[in-house]
Amino acid sequence: MEDLVAYILENEVFLDGVTFSGGECTLQADFILEVSHKLKEKSNLTVFVDTNCFLEEEKFLTLCQNIDGIMADLKAFDPVLHRKLTGVANELIFQNLNTASQLGVLYEVRTVLVPGLNDHPQEVKNIARFIRELNSYTLLKLIPFRNYGVKSYLKEAPNLPEEKFFELFEVATEILGSRVYGKYSI
Template sequence: MTVLIGKDIPVGAPDAGERTGEHSTTSLPTTPAAAATHRPIEGSVHSWDLSTGVDGPGTRFVTFLAGCPLACLYCHNPDTMKMRNGKRTSADDVIAEARKYTTFIKASGGGATISGGEPLLQPVFAGELFHRMKHELGLHTALDTSGFLGARATDAMLRDIDLVLLDIKSWDRETYKKVTARELQPTLDFAHRLADLGKEVHVRFVLVPGLTDDPANIEGVAAFAGSLGNVSRVDVLPFHKLGQSKWEALNMPFTLADTPSPTPEQVAAAKRIFEAHGLKAV
C-alpha cells in the first residue's frame, strides 16, 4: 500500500490508508508491510536536521513533518502549518539520510525525533519512521506532539516510541483555545493514556507574558503533570519572536509582535511552581 500524503487531511479523518479505530494495534503499516507490497510509504516532510539539547536527550536526527491542526499564536515554524508546504518524501529517503549519522548519534547518547508541524497528522508515515528508526537503525525515538491528535497514535506506534515530548500550552481552557484555536481535552486524554502505558514524557510549557504566565495557569499544568507519574522533566520554554519574520513572509499576522520575552526571574518563578509538584524543571 502506497501512502501518498500530498494535501491536508481534515482533523478527525483517518490518515490515508489507515483503518479507523482509536487504539487499534493492527492499523499501522510497518516495515514488513511496506516490504511486502514493494511500494514505499510516503509523507509530507518539511525538513530534517541534527540538533542537540532541544529535541530530546543527546544529539538527534530530527524530522519535521508538514501539517498541523493547531494555529499557535507563537509558532516559530508557521511554514510547517500546512501539509502542502512540505515535500512528498519516502520513508526510505528519510531513513537513508538518518543512517549517515547513526554512529555519531549513538556516541552522544542521542536518537531520532519526529516533530513538525504535528507528526500525528500523518500517523501512518510517522509510525513507519518510528518503527524503522528504532528497529532498523537502533536509535532512541521521541515524538514531539501537542497531543491533540493522540487518538491517532496506535498502540503499535507507541511501542516504537521511547519518549514523548508533550506540549501542554495552557491549563486554562479559554487561554488554551486562544493560543491554539483548539480544545485542551484531547491532550489531557492522551497524557492519561501515556501514563497508563508507563511511557516516559517530557512536558513542554511555553511561558508567554500576559498570556500563559498567570501563576494559577502554571499551577494547573504543574499539578496535572505531577499527578501522572511518568513525567521525568518539564521544559519551561521562554516565549521568543524568532519566527516573526516567517509569519511576515507568509503574509500572516503575528499578533504577539508587541509581547516581550519573559525575564529570567519570571522563568525561575514558573520553574519553582513545577518543582513544588516534585517535577524536574529546566
C-alpha cells in the first residue's frame, strides 16, 4: 500500500484522481480504504471505484463514506435476467446503488447492451427510471456489446447493431435527458 501511495503521489502533478477497477476491485475493499485515507491525508486527488456493487452492505457503506465516487455496472434490471447473466440476485446491488446515491457518490451507472438478453426497450426504460428516481445527478452510460476477447458463453453472441444501440439510447434519453451518454463503436 505504501509503495502504491508513494507512486501516485510522485505523479500527482499529472493526475486529477485515482480510479480502482478490476476484475472486481471491491474484493480488496480494505486495501482501497487504506489507500484512500493516505491519499486524502497527503493530496487533493479524488478516489473513484469502478464496481458491480455486489458487496456486503456495511462494507459498501464504509467504502462510499471514504471515497469520492462510484461508477457502477448494472447488468440487468429484471431480477430473473440478472441472475441468468451473473448467477446472483440484484437486490444487494440495488440496495448499494441506493446507498451510494444517498451519500452523493453515485457518479454513473453503466449497462452493456447484449443482443437477445438485455437489449429490450423495457429493460432500458426500467434502468433509466430507476436512476431518475435515485437522484438528479447520476449518469447512465450505455455500452454496445462487443464480443472481442469474450471467453464466456457470450463469446458467440453477435455485436449489438448500431441501429439497435441508437434506438435504446433514445429510449433512455426520453427518461433521463442529457444524463445519458455513450457512443457506438465496434
